Amino acid sequence: MSTSPVQTIDAQKLYENALISIQLGIEDFEESERASGNKARTLSSVRNLFAGMLLLFKYKIAASVNDPADAYAIIFNHPTIVPESDGNGGIKWVPDGKFKKTTIDILGIEQRFKGFGINVDWSVIKQLQDCRNHLEHLHPKHTYGEVSGFVAELFPVLSDFISNELGLVPSDVLGSAWDTMLAHKDFYNAKLDECADSWELASVPSGAEFYLSDCRCKMCSSELLMAAQEDLDLNISVEHNEDQFRYRCVNCGYADLIAPELLHAIYVTNYQDSRDGSEPTLEHCYQCNHDTFLILEQKCAWCDAELEYNACEMCGQALTQEEQINGGLCSADEYSREKFMRED
Ligand SMILES: [Zn+2]
Ligand SMILES: [Zn+2]
Ligand SMILES: [Zn+2]
Incomplete structure (x- = not known):
């Protein structure tokens, strides 16, 4: 009779692979910035960074137990055991045949973290996951502006996790990748502030101001949109010249009208399909003639009419x-x- 050997996992290996993946991701990121939207590099960057972050999480889980066999057991998925007929009117419990040995996914990591009292901000992780999926499924040419936001948002996640959960110094752990990310995050946040400030001179309708941060560049999907200086110089405003006033993308330089982006953001945030019998949420506004009147709030999301x-x-x-x-x-x-x- 043979017993199958106990499978183990080397937590240290996960750690090393995590760091390699993050460093590669940052190299790809720098390259995609240099080549101003090298599609393959952009996608590769986000894939590597996301994978690296998950590996770091798995390392933490594996390192939380003393026995390498236990580490293996909690990092890998377990087959679902399903009942089958034993052919004699009874049942037998067997592993689901389709099962393939895989490591736990993001949901599995979340469950283990809960069980082991490990903390991360899951709302940010889910946003990063959405961004990665978005880049995977859409034509990356039009989304390379997103990688910039991705790296800026990933930075505090990694930084907090490495300090708080691993008890290590992030700059020691990540080396030059750390410096690049830190510089980028500072640059990115400064640009975000500049963008927000630029709109203060553009007379965006009061209700719509809130939606500026949801607007994206039509060309590259970046959120770094400034009020176009040419239009500010003309002394026109979004409120009175919505068919003229443009944004300029800090990331790729493309310029286009801001009003359609704002209206789209209002629609996406508030629209509810009422064909299923629920109450409609938006209707035409008698004041500004946009389809932006929030019925339940009794207020227009564009012009603030009440x-x-x-x-x-x-x-x-x-x-x-x-x-x-x-x-x-x-x-x-x-x-x-x-x-x-x-x-x-
Ligand atoms: Zn752009
Ligand atoms: Zn209105
Ligand atoms: Zn009444």
Whole structure:
């Protein structure tokens, strides 16, 4: 009778591979910046960086137990055990046949972290994952601006994880990759601030200001969009010249109208498909003529127009734009009132 050998995992190997992957990712990143959007390098950068981060997480999990066999057990997925007929009216429990030996994915890491009390900001990790998936599935030519934001956001995640969870000094661990990321993050955040400041002179409609940070360059998907200096010099504004006022992308130099990007951001954030029977969330605004009136908030997301009468004086029901002509009554109560007056 033979027993299968106990499988083990070398945590140190995971650590080394994590660092190699992150360093390669930063080299790719520098190369893609130099070649201004080298597609292959951009994708390779984000893949390597994301994989490196996950390897570092797996290293932490594996290093949390003393026995290398335990480390193996918690890093690899386990087959699902499913019941099958034993052919005699009974059942037997067997591993699911389709099972392939793989290491745990991001969901598995999240579960293990919970179990071992390891902390990271999962909302940021999920954002990074979305960005990576986005780059994988879309034509990378139009998204290379995103890698810049990716690296800037990854930096604090790695930095905190290495200091707080591994108890190491991030600059020692990552070497020159650390310096590159730190410089990039500072540069990137400074540019983000500059972009935000530039719009203060552009008279963006008050409701829409909130959505500036959701706008992306049409050419490269970067979020680094500035108010176009030429348009500021012309003294035009987004509020009054929405078919003229442009953004200029700091990342790739492309310029285009900002209003459609803002309207798109408002739509994406607030639109709810009402075909499933739920209440529609957006409608045409009587003030500014955009489809940006938030029905439930009773306020326009573009021009900030609000209702004069918010609730029906009779029944308390929330009023719509359409019902404003009733002077404070809902349609049903207005109808009863008119009927009563006619009968009088
Ligand atoms: Zn761009
Ligand atoms: Zn409006
Ligand atoms: Zn009413």
